[in-house]
Amino acid sequence: MSSVFEPEVVEVMDFSKADRSTETQLSAEEKREIDAEFSHYEDKASVGLEALRIVQKHRGWISDQSLQAVSDYLDIPSAQLEGVATFFQLIFRQPVGKEVILFCKSASCWIMGCARLQARIEQKLQIAPGQTSGDGIFTLLETPCLGDCDKAPVMMVGEEMHRNLTEQSIDEIIDNKKRRHADESTD
Amino acid sequence: MLTNPLTKNIGPQNTAIDLAGYRAAGGYSGWRKALAGDPGDLVKMVQDAGLRGRGGAGFNTGLKWSFVPRGDDSPSIKYLVCNADEMEPGTFKDRLLMERDPHLLIEGMAIAAYAIEARTAYIFIRGEYHTATARLEKAIAEAREEGLLGENILGTGYSLEIHLHCSAGNYICGEETALLNALEGKRAVPRAKPPFPQVSGLWGKPTVVNNVETFCNIPHLIDLGVDWYKSLGRGEDAGTKLFGVSGKVKNPGTWELPMGTPIREIIEVHAGGMRDGLKLKGFLPGGGSTDFLGPEHLDLPMDYDAIGKSGSRMGTGTIIVLDDKTCPVGLVLNLTQFFARESCGWCTPCRDGLPWAVKILQRIENGEGRLEDIGLLQEQVRYMGPGNTFCALAPGAAEPIQSALKLFEQDFVEHIEKGCCPYL
Structure with a gap:
């Protein structure tokens, strides 16, 4: 009897290339997207996390300047917003690579041998969890269960899910990404 | 008779991802039926049907709804929240429902919101579920377009908005x-209870929080009735449930099966042994x-009380299988590392006890x-137990440790006496 859940191909978001990470003002587009969230909540302060997510989507990470710009715009103390920013693991308070690897090492993935695969990534990219590779392409993060345990071991790279991982498929995924980014930089 | 209400639209063809497909499969008839009736009757119906919360606690859903103050003297603003923050290690059921049948969740939430007289609802979804987020966003827009959500729904005078809130990680x-x-834009630390959210929840207003799968049970329950719903279960509990198996079985996966299906059948027949x-x-x-639990528990039915009496919990109903070539101490270490990392740090037994247990x-x-x-370890587990912490994270983390110490004691002793992991 087969499972009803078979994986699908997912569209991937394209990150903007220009580095705006330390701009002290929010762009018109960032403001427009944050404004759209206001009507969903009782007060402006409640939009804090959504606003950080929006700004991070445009800038790649949340610098001190970005944090200040959001706190000014929402009219909440920056210390309060910092408390939120540092609590959530998908808000990045330091620069990350173009591809963030969310590596699942929850129970099911561990049983299926994810420790060996994590060692493979660390050795291949010469980084430990929380670090970014020297070429600035990959950041490795450990994540709570990604909810695909029947296809363990799994990881996410950017917004793509990769399932039933092996050492060979990890090599392929990383090499493909490297090639793609090398092509882009020579365009 | 319909026997797979949760997954009837889910198959290789993805027949009901858009509104047209969902409607063609009979979708939103539960919502129409609900709108024609009295909200109080819906609460009673869900309570009588015996639907129990599918997020893990197994509390009677209708009873939870009944704690919300009603009538003219009650607060005019109430909220409904869907907990779509699926992160329990080894749990992979809500993702399936949201990605493959998003309108089922929207319909279930609409009925629940009407039942508790809420006019605003939120789906709190984890940030990693991009496909589910996109499909739910589209489903909400389609339903609004057709007048199934929004102002004056289907001319009844009832209005409801459903908003998506994308979170950014963290099990807590x-x-x-x-x-x-977290929805209020704060650090996600638990609150002291009481007051319970049904009385004072989001922004201090009466709020009901239910799991994705719980909501997905509602549309057919309302459409086809209490007797039909009760007849689905094989044991004490009513309805069906998504059960899953992961670990070194032949065919890991997810299946919708009657409540009360024996564990042996799930692992040996569906997961292939x-x-x-x-x-x-x-x-x-x-x-x-x-x-x-051990091999001696394989013949237990997957019912909340039956599993409870055996000393465990049915939780999310997704089974993680440990085989005889995988180190139980290593697995418990892995789980405890996870809970230690995910502790929010709010109370001491969790913040300090879990890292100590890891060590x-x-x-x-x-x-x-x-x-x-x-x-x-046994002492630490007691400190982390129920009654000593604000929330269920530390007591939950204690469960695999305390049971492993009983069930696999010999393995712990062997590690210590041999001075190495015997599984390596």
């Missing part, structure tokens, strides 16, 4: 009061924060443990 957000803090050369040593019946488990696994470490 699945705890309902921590989730409410253990891989060749492996034996089942134990299993976590409902995700990482439930107590281990002890690590040295046992490394072969550097002492026999008195077993007693030390």
Whole structure:
């Protein structure tokens, strides 16, 4: 009897290339997207996390300047917003690579041998969890269960899910990404 | 008779991802039926049907709704929240429902919101579920377009908006009061209870928080009735449930089966049994924060009370299987590392107790443990138990440790006496 859940191909978001990470003002587009969230909540302060997510989507990470710009715009103390920013693991308070690897090492993935695969990534990219590779392409993060345990071991790279991982498929995924980014930089 | 209400639209063809497909399959008839009736009657119906919360706690859903103050004297603003922050280790059911049948969740939430007289609802979804987020966003827009959500729904005078809130990681957000803090734009630390959210929840207003799968039970329950719903269960509990199996079985996966389906049937028939050369040593019946059970428990039915009486919890109903070639100490260490990392740090037994437990488990696994470490672990587990913490994270983390110490005691002792992990 087969499972009803078979994986699908997912569209991937394209990150903007220009580095705006330390701009002290929010762009018109960032403001427009944050404004759209206001009507969903009782007060402006409640939009804090959504606003950080929006700004991070445009800038790649949340610098001190970005944090200040959001706190000014929402009219909440920056210390309060910092408390939120540092609590959530998908808000990045330091620069990350173009591809963030969310590596699942929850129970099911561990049983299926994810420790060996994590060692493979660390050795291949010469980084430990929380670090970014020297070429600035990959950041490795450990994540709570990604909810695909029947296809363990799994990881996410950017917004793509990769399932039933092996050492060979990890090599392929990383090499493909490297090639793609090398092509882009020579365009 | 319909026997798979949760997954009837889910198959290789993805027949009901858009509104047209969902409607063609009979969708939103439960919503129309609900709108024609009295909200109070809906609460009673769900309560009588015996639907129990599918997020893990198993509380009667209708009873939870009934705690919300009603009538003219009650607060005019009430909220409904869907907990779609699926992160329990080994749990992979809500993702399936949201990606493959998003309108089922929207319809279930609409009925629930009407029943508790809420006019605003939120789906609190984890940030990693991009496909589910996109499909739910589209489903909400389609339903609004057709007048199934929004102002004056189908001319009844009732209005409802459903908003998506994308979170940004952290297991603790699945705890309902921590989730409410996160929705309010705060750090996701749990709140003291009472007051319970049904009385004072989001922004201090009466709020009901239910799990994705719980909501997905509602549309057919309302459409086809209490007797039909009760008849679905094979044991004490009503309805069907998504059960899953992960670990070294032949065919890991998710299946919708009647409540009360025996564990043996789920593991041996649906998941195909253990891989060749492996034996089942134990299993976590409902995700990482439930107590281990052993082969002697395989004939138990997957019912909340039956699993409860055996000393564990049905939790999320997704089984993690431990085989005889995988180190139980290593698995418990892995789980405890996860809970230690995900602790929000709000109360001491969790913030300090879990890292301490990791340290002890690590040295046992490394072969550097002492026999008195077993007693030390048991002591830590007691401190983390119910009543000593704000929320269920630490008591949940204690469950696999305390049960492993009983079920696999010999393995712990062997690690210590041999001075190494015997599974390596």
